Amino acid sequence: MTLEELPGDHRATGRMEQAGDALEEVLSKALSQRSLTLGVYEAAKLLNVDPDNVVLCLLAADEEEAGDAALQIHFTLIQAFCCENDINILRVSNPARLAQLLLPAAGPEPPADLHCVLVTNPHASQWKDPALSQLMCFCRESRYMDQWVPVINLPER
Numbered sequence: 821m822t823l824e825e826l827p828g829d830h831r832a833t834g835r836m837e838q839a840g841d842a843l844e845e846v847l848s849k850a851l852s853q854r855s856l857t858l859g860v861y862e863a864a865k866l867l868n869v870d871p872d873n874v875v876l877c878l879l880a881a882d883e884e885e886a887g888d889a890a891l892q893i894h895f896t897l898i899q900a901f902c903c904e905n906d907i908n909i910l911r912v913s914n915p916a917r918l919a920q921l922l923l924p925a926a927g928p929e930p931p932a933d934l935h936c937v938l939v940t941n942p943h944a945s946q947w948k949d950p951a952l953s954q955l956m957c958f959c960r961e962s963r964y965m966d967q968w969v970p971v972i973n974l975p976e977r
Contacts, residue, residue, distance in 0.1 A: 845951035859933035
């Protein structure tokens with residue numbers, strides 16, 4: 821048996837697919853409830869004012885943007901703040917799919933900054949949403965495996 825054939829690898833792939841589906845559901849609900857904050861600057865303002873109502877932070881960058889030093893500095897600062905305030909963080913590896921989910925009717929105007937997306941939950945308990953609970957468990961399990969900012973690939977539709 822080679823390392824590629826280990827049974828845990830298939831479990832990890834299944835976990836990630838389930839987390840991707842749960843993330844889509846959470847984003848869809850948050851979009852309809854207007855509980856999303858889009859953009860690095862807007863996210864930083866919200867985190868400064870009301871971090872207790874943020875339940876999830878998404879950081880999205882494609883391979884081309886991985887070399888952008890300014891963006892990586894922003895990501896590092898946001899990650900540090902989220903860790904300090906016990907906010908779960910996920911990295912999304914395909915920002916184009918994230919844009920499809922969050923900006924379905926984007927017209928000719930330039931797309932919004934989707935490098936950082938915050939999901940807030942000010943009025944309801946996070947445990948009432950099974951998809952959000954599943955994402956919280958995924959983040960917690962990832963931390964147990966020393967993966968502090970797990971990467972999720974949103975499924976293409």
